[in-house]
Amino acid sequence: MTAVDVHAFADTSLTEPTLTEPTFTSLPAHAEELRRLVREFAQTRLRPAVRRLDEADAADFDWELVTEAHQLGLTRLVIPRHLGGLGYGELGVAVALEELAAVDAGFALIFGATMLGQAPLLLSGDAGVQARFLPLFAGDDPVLACNAITEERAGCDLLIPEAAEHAIGVTRARREGDHYVVDGAKMFITNGKVAHYGTVFANLEGHPGASGLTCFVIPLDAPGVTRGAVADKMGYRACLGTELQFDGVRVPAENMIGGEGGGVFINIAQMNMARAAVAAIATGVARGALDLAIAWCDERVQGGKRLREHQFTARKLAEMAAKVEASRLMYLRAAHLADTRVPAPVFETATAKLFADRIAIEVAEEGMSLMGARGYVRDWGMEKYLREALGSRIYEGTPEVLALAVTDAIYTEDDGDF
Amino acid sequence: MSTYTTREQAVAVFSHLFEIMLRDETFTSTMRRDGLSVRFVHTAPEFEMYVDPDGVRIDDSPATAALAIKMSCDTAHALWSGHLLMPVAVAMGRIRIKGSVAKVIEFAPLLQPAFDRYPAIAREAGVAA
Numbered sequence: 125m126t127a128v129d130v131h132a133f134a135d136t137s138l139t140e141p142t143l144t145e146p147t148f149t150s151l152p153a154h155a156e157e158l159r160r161l162v163r164e165f166a167q168t169r170l171r172p173a174v175r176r177l178d179e180a181d182a183a184d185f186d187w188e189l190v191t192e193a194h195q196l197g198l199t200r201l202v203i204p205r206h207l208g209g210l211g212y213g214e215l216g217v218a219v220a221l222e223e224l225a226a227v228d229a230g231f232a233l234i235f236g237a238t239m240l241g242q243a244p245l246l247l248s249g250d251a252g253v254q255a256r257f258l259p260l261f262a263g264d265d266p267v268l269a270c271n272a273i274t275e276e277r278a279g280c281d282l283l284i285p286e287a288a289e290h291a292i293g294v295t296r297a298r299r300e301g302d303h304y305v306v307d308g309a310k311m312f313i314t315n316g317k318v319a320h321y322g323t324v325f326a327n328l329e330g331h332p333g334a335s336g337l338t339c340f341v342i343p344l345d346a347p348g349v350t351r352g353a354v355a356d357k358m359g360y361r362a363c364l365g366t367e368l369q370f371d372g373v374r375v376p377a378e379n380m381i382g383g384e385g386g387g388v389f390i391n392i393a394q395m396n397m398a399r400a401a402v403a404a405i406a407t408g409v410a411r412g413a414l415d416l417a418i419a420w421c422d423e424r425v426q427g428g429k430r431l432r433e434h435q436f437t438a439r440k441l442a443e444m445a446a447k448v449e450a451s452r453l454m455y456l457r458a459a460h461l462a463d464t465r466v467p468a469p470v471f472e473t474a475t476a477k478l479f480a481d482r483i484a485i486e487v488a489e490e491g492m493s494l495m496g497a498r499g500y501v502r503d504w505g506m507e508k509y510l511r512e513a514l515g516s517r518i519y520e521g522t523p524e525v526l527a528l529a530v531t532d533a534i535y536t537e538d539d540g541d542f
Numbered sequence: 543m544s545t546y547t548t549r550e551q552a553v554a555v556f557s558h559l560f561e562i563m564l565r566d567e568t569f570t571s572t573m574r575r576d577g578l579s580v581r582f583v584h585t586a587p588e589f590e591m592y593v594d595p596d597g598v599r600i601d602d603s604p605a606t607a608a609l610a611i612k613m614s615c616d617t618a619h620a621l622w623s624g625h626l627l628m629p630v631a632v633a634m635g636r637i638r639i640k641g642s643v644a645k646v647i648e649f650a651p652l653l654q655p656a657f658d659r660y661p662a663i664a665r666e667a668g669v670a671a
Contacts, residue, residue, distance in 0.1 A: 204647055211644050249628050251651030382629040389633030466639035466646050467632050 151456075155216050158201075162223040165196055170227045177228060177362040178508055183354045185318050185364055187266070190234060193224075194266035198235045202242060207254060208262030213463040214397065218404035218455050225408025226415065229512040230362030232405050234268065237314040237363065239401065240520075241269025243394040244323040244339050248381045256378075257321060257341055270315035270344075272324040272368055273391060275308070295370060297326035297338055304340065304380065306348075306373040314519070316366035317351050319344055324370070325387045337387030340375045348373035359511030392467075398520055399473035400459035406480035406516040407451040410487040413509035414444050417491035420498070431494065440490050447483040454479055471533035478526040484513035545619040545669060549587035552615045555667045556584065556591055557598045559622065562659055569652055570595045576648055581607035586614045609641035609649060619669065622660035 151159065169192055177186060193199070201217050203209020210216075217239060224232035242261065245254050261267045275294050295308025306326050313322070322344050328336040342349065352367030382390040421431040421441060431437045458476035462468035488510035492499035499506040517523060546552040563569050572578070579594035581603045592603040613621070617636045620626035628650065631637040639646055 204644055206648070213642075213644060246647055247629055247632075249647070249650030249653075251654070254647075254651070383627040386627050386629050389627075389630040393629060393633045463643050464641060466637075466643060467635065 151219065152215070154212070155219050158212065158216050159219045159223060161196060162198070162220045165193065166223050166227040170224065170231055174228050174505070174508075175502075177231065178502075180361065182356040182361065183317065183364065186362070187318075189231070190266050190268070193231075193235065198224075199238055199266055199268065200261045201235075202239050202246065203258045203261055204246075207258040209258065214400050214459040214468075215456065215463055218401050218459040221401050222404040222408040222411065222452070222455075225405040225512075226412040227408075228362055229405055229409050229516065230360035232408065233314055233360055233363045234318075236398070236401055236405060237271065238269045238319070240271040240394060240398050241315070241319065241321060241323050243271070243397055244381045244390045245341060247390055247393050247397070250381065252378060253341065253381060260321075267321070268315050268319045270313050270319035270322045270368075271394070272310040272313045272316070272322045274312050275310055295324070295326040296329050297340065297375070298329040299377070300374075302377050303374045304338075304377060306340065306342070306370045306375055308370050309352075310368040310370075311352075312355060312365050313368050314363055314365050316368050317354055317364040322368065323381065324368075325391065326370075328384055331385065335385055335388075337391070338384050339381040339387040339390045341379045341381060342370075342373060342375055344368070346373050346375075357515065359508065359515045395520060396468040396470055396473050397462050399477040400455050400462050400468075402516070402520045403451070403455035403458060403473075403476040403480035406477070406484040406513065407448060407455055409509055409512050409516060410444075410448050410451060410480070410484040413484075413488040413491040413506060413513070414441075414448050416504075416506055416509070417441065417444065417487075417494050420495050437494060440494060444487045444490055447487055451476075451480045451483050469533075470529050474521065474526045474529040474533070477521060478523060478530065481513075481517040481523060484516050485510070488513045544586055544616055546587055546615040549589055551667060551669065552584060552587050553589050553591070553600055555664055555669060556582070556615075556618065557600060558667075559656055559660055559663050560591070560593045560598045562663070563653075563656055564593070564595070564597065566655060569655070572648075572652055576645070577608060578645060578649055578652075579604075579607045579609070580649070581610040582618075583610060583612040584615050584618060585612070586616065607641070608645050609639060611637065611639050613637045619664065622656055623664070624657050624661075 150156070170189065173186065173189060197210045198220060200209040201212045201220060203211070205211045221232045221236055224235070242258065245257055277294060295306065295310065297304045297306045306324065308326060310324065320343065322342050324340050324342050325337055326340065328338055344351070348371045350369040350371065352369060355365040357365065418441060421437055424431045427434070432441060454476040458472045461472050488506065492506050492510055495504060495506050498504040501507070521529070574595040579592070582591040582593065584591065590601050590603050592599040592607060613636060617626065617631060621628065621631055621637070
C-alpha cells in the first residue's frame with residue numbers, strides 16, 4: 125500500500141505559477157486566486173444560466189459562456205506556460221472544477237473533459253506533439269478536446285490492468301506508410317459534439333485487446349470523422365456526450381502518442397491523474413446541495429422556529445457539512461500528490477473519487493429530504509444536484525472499478541521512502 | 543540475469559551518459575534556466591546519481607533535487623536503449639518520479655539525446671544490448 129503521508133501538504137508543491145506549498149488550512153496563493161476568479165464567474169455568469177442549460181435540448185451548447193470561461197483560462201489550466209498554458213497542475217484544476225460544479229456540474233465537465241483530452245499529450249513527454257497541439261488551446265477562441273476510449277464492447281476492462289486482456293476494442297488502426305488509418309466507433313464521448321481535437325484510442329490491426337491499444341491525437345474535422353447523436357442524459361446536460369465514428373481517417377504517424385501498444389498505459393496514467401479532478405466535481409455537487417439546504421433551513425420556519433434550530437435537522441446539516449469538508453480534503457491531497465508523483469498514486473486518487481461520489485449522492489439526497497416537496501420540484505434546484513451526483517458515480521471509474529484499484533493498492537507492497 | 547553485473551559498471555555507464563548530455567549547451571542552459579536538478583535512484587545494483595547543470599555526482603545527492611527518479615538499472619537500460627517507452631514504464635510503476643509534474647513535463651523532452659547516445663556508450667562498456 126502506498127504510504128500515507130500525513131505531511132503531504134507540507135511537502136513540495138511545485139506547480140508552476142508559484143512554489144508556495146498548500147497546507148491543511150489554506151491553498152497556495154495562486155490556487156486561492158484562481159478559486160476566487162472561478163467562483164465569481166460561476167456565481168455571477170453561470171448561475172443565471174443553469175436552468176436554461178439544464179432544460180435545453182440535448183444538442184444545444186452555450187459557446188458564449190464557454191468563451192467567457194476560456195478567457196478565464198479554463199481550457200488551458202494544465203498546459204505548461206512555455207506552451208501558452210497556465211501550468212496550474214491538478215490542484216488548480218480541482219479547485220476550479222469544484223467552484224463550477226457547485227453551480228453546474230455539466231459545465232464543469234466541459235473543461236474536465238478537455239483536460240482529459242490534453243492529458244495524453246502531457247504524459248507522452250513528446251515535445252513535438254506537445255508543441256503542435258497544446259498551444260492551440262491558448263488562442264483567442266475556445267478550443268475544446270475530448271478523450272475517446274469507450275466503445276460498444278469496451279470500457280472498464282481498460283481501466284483494470286488484470287482485465288485488460290479481455291478488452292476487445294472495435295476501433296482499429298493500420299499503418300499505411302507515414303500514416304495510420306483509423307476505423308471504428310466510440311460512444312459516450314464527453315465533448316464529442318463540440319471538441320476540436322480528440323485523443324482517440326484504437327487497436328493496431330492484428331492486436332486485439334489492451335496490448336495493441338494505441339493513442340492518437342485526431343482533429344475532429346478530419347475527413348472520415350462523423351459526430352453522432354447527442355446522448356439525452358439525466359444530468360450533466362450542459363456538456364454533450366456523443367458517438368464518434370471514424371471511417372478511414374488518415375492520421376499522420378507523428379500524431380501517435382506513447383508509441384504503438386502504449387495506449388493502455390497512457391490511459392491508466394491519465395485516469396489516475398484525472399480522478400482528483402473528478403472527485404472535485406462530485407465535491408462541488410455536494411457543496412452546491414449543502415449550500416441550498418443551509419439556505420432553506422435558515423429560512424423555513426416550522427413549529428415556531430427555523431428548521432436549523434430543530435435538533436434532527438441540525439444533525440443532518442452537520443453531517444452533510446462534515447462530508448463535504450472531508451471530501452474536499454481528500455481531493456486536495458490527491459491532487460497535490462498527482463502534481464508531485466509520477467505515476468499519480470492510485471490509492472489516494474481512487475479513494476478520493478470513491479468517497480466524493482458517495483457523499484455527493486448522500487448530501488443531495490438529504491438536501492432533498494430537508495426541502496420536502498420543494499426538493500423534488502425542478503424550480504428549487506435540489507433535484508438537479510441529485511441527478512448530477514448519480515452521474516458523477518459513473519464516469520472515470522465506477523465504485524466497483526475504483527474498489528478494485530483501491531484494494532489492489534492496499535495489497536501492493538510499498539517500496540519504502542520512495 | 544541483470545544487465546549490469548557490478549555497481550562500478552552501472553555507475554560508469556550512466557554517469558558517462560549524463561556527462562555527455564551536459565556537454566550539450568541546450569541541455570545545460572535549459573536545466574539552469576528552469577532550475578532543474580535530478581536525483582536518479584538506481585537499484586540492482588544500487589547507487590544514486592545527482593545531475594545538475596554543474597555536473598554529475600555519485601552517492602552525493604543534496605536533499606533539494608527538483609526531481610527524484612527511481613528505477614532499476616535493468617529498467618534504465620531498457621529505457622535508454624529505446625526498448626521501453628517512458629509512458630509504459632511509468633504506468634507499470636517501473637519508473638517512479640517525485641517532484642513537480644510540471645518539471646517532469648519540461649524535463650522529459652530534454653532527454654531525447656540520451657536515447658540516441660546510450661546504445662553506443664553501453665556497447666563500449668561491454669553491456670549486452
